[in-house]
Amino acid sequence: MTVKKNINNEEMWPGKLPDLDLSYRKSKEDVWRELSHAIDSKQTISPEINLFARMWRPIAASVIILLGMTLFGRFYTKEITSDVGQHITAVLPDGSKMILNAGSGVSYHPFWWRFDRKVELQGEAFFEVKKGKRFDVVSRNGITTVLGTSFNIYARNDHYQVTCYTGKVRVISLVNGHALNIIPGEQASLNSDGSFRLAKLKDSEEPVSWMNNMFVFTGTPLHLVFEEIERQYAVKIGFDPGIEYLYTGNFTRNQPVEQVLQMVCRPYGLDFEKTPKGYLIEKK
Incomplete structure (x- = not known):
């Protein structure tokens, strides 16, 4: 025999949910007070450390600026190029003068000049150097070193030739390190083995005739x-x-x-x- 159980609607679908207490017992003043206390209770930075940090920032900024200016002055390069069919006269920062033959170029560091008088040359140029610290002209195959003098350099491809007009010039081969001192009226030319051959010129004006x-x-x-x-x-x-x-x-x-x-x-x-x-x- 089947027993049927009557379930009324009230049991399946209660007329209301259980009572819940949703009220918040803390006022916003209490919440703010507790938050402030939590912040104040955190560890604070000592005045000494804070003062050091404030002092260090401008010092670090100054060091970075100074380093940047030094690097800029050291590596900033000025280039002067004489195109084909053109001769150019240029004055270096110390007043030394150079005349570039056609199809020649030089580069140097103008802001570092007082510390290192050095010019890189490709082509041919005549130099009149003011007396002072060592003056170097670096080419592909050699270095010309002077203190105060005038000289002509021909440095194209594998050809390297230096003629001295006043003072004394020292040439150094970058091929094998051979060095030679030359005086007015002498000319040093690079041999194929990297050594120099010395010649006394009958007509010292011939190597610089291009300037005329x-x-x-x-x-x-x-x-x-x-x-x-x-x-x-x-x-x-x-x-x-x-x-x-x-x-x-x-x-x-x-x-x-x-x-x-x-x-x-x-x-x-x-x-x-x-x-x-x-x-x-x-x-x-």
Whole structure:
């Protein structure tokens, strides 16, 4: 026999939830008081440490600024470049003067000059150095060191040649460390093995004739002559590398470039042709 149990609606769905006490017994003043107490109870920084921190910050900032200025002065580099067909005269921070031949460039640190008088050179330049601390000119293959003098440096590719005009010049090979002192009227040229050969000049004005727009060559490989013409006239010259003649002669930059090419080419039975890209040298 099945017994049925009657469950009324009130048992399944009570008319109300149990009574809950949702009231908050603390006032906001009590909450704030307890929060303030908790903050005050935390460990505080001693006045001595706080004072040290305040003093250290400006000192550290000053050190950083000073270090930054020192590094800027040490490594800031000024560059001067003489384009093809151009000669430039420039004055260094101590009043020393340099004249750059065409297609040459120098760089130095102007803000560090009082501590280290050093110039890096690529190309050819004449220097008149004021007396003072050591003065160095660094090139690819050598270093020229003086105190106060005048000299000319030719440093292009593997060619390195220094001519002294006043004072005394010391040259140091960066190939093998060979060093040599030269005096006015002497010229040091770098050999292929890194050593220097010394020569006494019959005409000391010849190496610096370029400053007067005159170019003198004595037994100079022809490709070097063509390269000089390119620099002085801002033109391109194409030629067969197999042309290995030695040229002796001179020309001035006041002459037209085609006249100069004719003077240089004629003794060797060479001819030249003007093209859209420059001049082409070829055998007749």
